[in-house]
Amino acid sequence: MDQSKEQRILNSVSYNAVKGDPESVLDCIDKYCSQKEWAMNVGDEKGLILDNVVKEADPTTALELGTYCGYSAIRIARLLKPKAHLFSIEFNPEFVPIAKEIIEIAGLSDKVTILEGHAQDIIPQLKSKYDVDTLDFVFLDHWKERYAPDTILLEECGLLRKGSILLADNIIYPGAPEFLEYIRNHKRFECTNYPSHLEYMKVEDAMEKAVYLG
């Protein structure tokens, strides 16, 4: 059976990246996806925005919705302090083993737990099953129509605390209008927009940061 694009990305990382070096894994994926096959990694330009918000949050416990091949999980996990941990939720069973392998090559398997399933099913289990208290940072990068309901679910599950930082990808393209409307019209969130471009393209995109005010 022909290999998937995601398998080809893993092949490229496995062959070209320096084992245990997250930067070389990120560079390899960015090179492959800008020169060979486009893929929906957050990419290098929006990745810098992600880096800065993660540094600002300096999270002990972080959550990512939408693992894909593990690119943004590596961007986040490489910046985490020693005892900090990232949970990453992915519903596509084909992506999970590939992301695990790529994160392993980056040497970050100890800092990342990939949870396979739908966010709306896993979020309610984070406290009881995964011993999470509250989340210091959340990266939303899964299906755009799930951004708002899953944000509401995080709050309902008591997973947000005063100062929790949410960062959402693809605010312009593909777009997340319901999410924007929700967080910008609710006084419990302080929002900041970061204009950027769609990964590896000249198409406009943006990220939105929302600080939960409690």
Ligand SMILES: Oc1cc(-c2ccc(F)cc2)cc2cncnc12
């Ligand atoms: O960053 C992203 C980009 C795109 C996407 C797809 C097709 C296209 F033409 C343009 C953009 C889809 C995504 C789905 N989930 C998470 N992130 C995504």
Ligand SMILES: [Mg+2]
């Ligand atoms: Mg995205």
